[in-house]
Amino acid sequence: MEQIYELFNKIKDKQPLVHHITNSVTMNDCANAVLALGGRPVMADSPNEAAEMAAQSSSLVINIGTLAEETVELMLKAGKAANEKGIPVIFDPVGVGATQFRSQSAKTILANIDCSIICGNMSEIRALAGLPSSGQGVDSGDSMDGAEELAKELAGELKATIAITGAIDAVSDGERTVRIQNGHPMLASLTGTGCMTNSLIGVFAGTENKPFEAAAAGILAMGLAGEKAYRHLAANEGAGMFRVRLFDALSTLAVEDLKKGARING
Amino acid sequence: MEQIYELFNKIKDKQPLVHHITNSVTMNDCANAVLALGGRPVMADSPNEAAEMAAQSSSLVINIGTLAEETVELMLKAGKAANEKGIPVIFDPVGVGATQFRSQSAKTILANIDCSIICGNMSEIRALAGLPSSGQGVDSGDSMDGAEELAKELAGELKATIAITGAIDAVSDGERTVRIQNGHPMLASLTGTGCMTNSLIGVFAGTENKPFEAAAAGILAMGLAGEKAYRHLAANEGAGMFRVRLFDALSTLAVEDLKKGARING
Amino acid sequence: MEQIYELFNKIKDKQPLVHHITNSVTMNDCANAVLALGGRPVMADSPNEAAEMAAQSSSLVINIGTLAEETVELMLKAGKAANEKGIPVIFDPVGVGATQFRSQSAKTILANIDCSIICGNMSEIRALAGLPSSGQGVDSGDSMDGAEELAKELAGELKATIAITGAIDAVSDGERTVRIQNGHPMLASLTGTGCMTNSLIGVFAGTENKPFEAAAAGILAMGLAGEKAYRHLAANEGAGMFRVRLFDALSTLAVEDLKKGARING
Known part of the structure; x- marks a missing residue:
């Protein structure tokens, strides 16, 4: 836990540059989430520059939410460039299991890139692990039973x-x-909160290359921001204002909020 | 009207999966609109998976707001997959009439896919009907005179x-x-309210395959949400807060709001 | 200054159609910024229609924030179509200098299109001028020292x-x-404020072809909206509500706000 707080405190100095090759649905949210937490987002998705941009970044987030064949190729280029420089790669396997193309693409990515962190919902992680999964579209359809064991096993693998x-x-x-x-x-009830979580993880991983702490910190930041956003909702307010308060919370998050609010069990 | 209320009440159980092949300007808004109403959005626009994703969805929304040649091809693939399974297709002919490419693409789509619902502004529908239209960009430049007659005629055709x-x-x-x-x-004064209306129609059509009721329900939901959003604006507030309140209204819409607020004439 | 106020007052009548070939991260924000100021946005990025759409627009904004090889080609097509008709072209050289591809693409654009206005941060403009620049990703890393001299010199060139x-x-x-x-x-702390500034400039330039006044007016409008947005923030509010208030401010901007608030030195 102390290491998470330290990581958080270092963002301000480092202002990590978080490169994204990501989907077109939530990229604006991801960029604003990175900025809110104190990082600097960049999204360059041409084969002509993705690797060059990755090589000068603090971390690389790969998200397959809207995927084309060419995109997979440039993810490989950028991922390899990041790997060569020791820049952490975060992989968000959006919708894996829902179509053969996504499952095949994820396999190709994992076979060719060393990902520091892989963060997804239960159906996506089950699909990556080769287990039956019942996701629908980009949503999970599986219970969280056995999540810790599965995470541990797949992490080792x-x-x-x-x-x-x-x-x-x-x-x-x-x-x-x-x-x-x-x-x-x-x-x-908002699109992109999973994607944004991966972007926040990218900010932490780009601040210091501690994948385990970065993953926990990114998830914690999103969780605490969600709680705070909800607390600030008035009666009659719904998804619109919740989204506003979520970004308010991310941009005003303090280390004290983490210390007071974190419910992490080792 | 009763059938619209019933449709609305069934969304919660069905949580329809609404697949979109849509434009890159408003896709985030469309995803959030679907979620706000209780559906689940998915956007997969690769030729490698669009048809596979469509076949497992509750409805398919095709929107030509930003269109490429390859996109038309995958709209055809996805649309045919939906047609084969009896999954309703909603077509939003954004900007038809503004360029030859859009008009030609719309023709190709209509010739190859059975669309359950087509929803657009007056200039777009006139263009589809082969009438002179004076749209500019993606905005209508035509009066609504004769809208009912035109809708009826084109529906039959x-x-x-x-x-x-x-x-x-x-x-x-x-x-x-x-x-x-x-x-x-x-x-x-907001971009994408037309696109979002089609996405809301997609939620209703994906709940139960009643195209006429679904179209009316989607338009009604957006209209009522717009009215409620405006009522909640304070002095000095403008387009920014109106957008927030619009999503608040969509996500808190109750069947009583429909019953009290609907101004529908048969 | 008087000319800026006149330009502002003419937007309402003209409702300029501002065509964008722009990046996928901030295009929704750009569309809403154009609408908030009283213009009409359109984004058509297919080689099959970009030129045709440009030729019927009031101004054309070219933004290379997410760039592909094909995009450069269609920017050239659309830019030439605009040039032929005397439609002002605004060029936002996002991230120029960060990768060779962006620098090369910007050179190609400047060599083939007459741009009325070029608006970027210090690192981007330095890169365009062939000076050493230390941008990172899409952010400036250079001080503003000598900005006026540089702007004047490059304008002449x-x-x-x-x-x-x-x-x-x-x-x-x-x-x-x-x-x-x-x-x-x-x-x-928000993504896209630079892109939106260029879109606002597009509204002014599309209202009347006065590039110098349009550039100053667009920057002024964004600056004043930012100030007003900040003034309306409550304690505990952050990036989320600032963004909402920014669009509120843009959509309620009055000529009196410009007259009272402008801090422009000739």
Whole structure:
């Protein structure tokens, strides 16, 4: 936990540049989430520059929410450039399992890039692990039972930090495993909260290359922001104002909020 | 009207998966509009998966707001997959008439896909009907005179429900025709309210395959949300807060709001 | 200054159609910014229609924030179509200098299109001028020292109005040069405020073809809106509500706000 607070405090000095190759639905939200937390977002998705941009970034977030064949190729280019420089790669396997193309693309990515952190919902992580999964579209259809065990096992297998998001999140690097109980159900009523969580993880991982702490910190930040956003809602307010308050909360998050609010069990 | 209320009440159980092949300007708004109403959005626009995703969805929304040649091809693939499974297709002919490419693409789509519902502004629907139209960019430049007659005629011709949005909306399936007088002028000060209306129609059509009711319900929901959003604006507030209140209204819409507020004439 | 007020007052009648070929991260914000100020946005980025759409627009905004090889080609097509008709072209050289591809693409654009206005941050404008620049991603890493001189010099060389945005903005057409001291640091905590500034310039330039005044007016409008947005923030509010208030301010901006608030030095 102390290491999460330290990581948080270092963002301000580092102002990590978080490169994204991501989907077109939520990229604006992701950019604003990175800025709110104190990072600097960049999104360059041409094969002509993705690798060059990745090589000068603090971290690289790969998100397959809207995927084309060419995109997979440039993810590989950018991911390899990041790997060569020791820049952490965060992989958000959006909708894996829903179509053969996504599942195949995820396999190709994992086979060719060393991902530091993989963060998805239960159906996505089950699909990555080769287990039957019942996701629909980009939503999870599986219960969180056994999330910690699955995260730990897959982390060992893929040599990466695995984060499974849900009502209670599980994060494991194969040796250490934690449960995070922060968050609010209204987060599910907005598109892109999963994508934004990965972008926040990108900010932490780009501040210092500590994948396990970065994954937990990113999930915690989103969870606490969701809780705070909900607390500031007035009667009659709904998804519109919740989204506004979420960004308010992210941009005013203080280390004290983390210390007071974190519900993490080792 | 009773059937609209029933449709609305069934969303919660069904949580329809609404697949979009849509423009990049407003797709985030469309995703959030679907979520606000209780549906689940998905946007997969690769030729490698668009049809596979469509086949497992509750409805398919095709929107040509930003169009490429490849996009038309994958709209055809996805549309045919939906048609084969009896999944309703909603077509939003954004900017038809403004360029030859859009007009030609719309023709190709209509010739190859059975669309359950087509919803656009007066200039767009006139262009589809082969009438002179004076749209500029993606905005209508034509008066709403004769909207009901045009909707009815084109509905018969295309064997689809036709909805024409404007100050007073017209919806017809060729046999039944209604006018909807809900809405607020400030809706025109936001981008994507037309696109979002089609996405809301997608939620209703994906809940139960009743195209006429679904089209009327989607337009009504957007109109009522616009009215409520405006009522909640404080002095000095403008387009920014109106947008927030619009999503608040969509996500808190109750069947009582529909019953009290609907101004639909058969 | 008087000419800026006149320009502002004419927007309402003209309702300029502002065509964008722009990046996918901030295009929704740009569309809403154009609407808030009283213009009409359109974004058509297919090679099949970009030129046809440009030729019927009031102004064309070219933004290279997310760039592909094909995009450069269609920017050339659309830019030439605009040039032929005397429609002003605004060029936002996002991230120029950060990758070779962006620098090369910007050169190609400037060599083939007559841009009326070029508006970027200090690192971007330095890169365009062939000076060493230390931008990171899409952010400036250079001080604003000498901005006015640089703007003036480059304006003369490129025969365009050059605007350099920063804490104090500089605008020059080679003969006239002004400094604009409006704005608020929180504008940097949102993605797309630079892109939106170019879109606002597009509204002014599309109202009347006065590049120098249009550039100053667009920057002034964004600066004043940022100041007003900040004034309306309550304690505990952050980036989320600042964004809402920014659009509120843009959509309620009155000529009196400009007259009272403008801090422009000739």
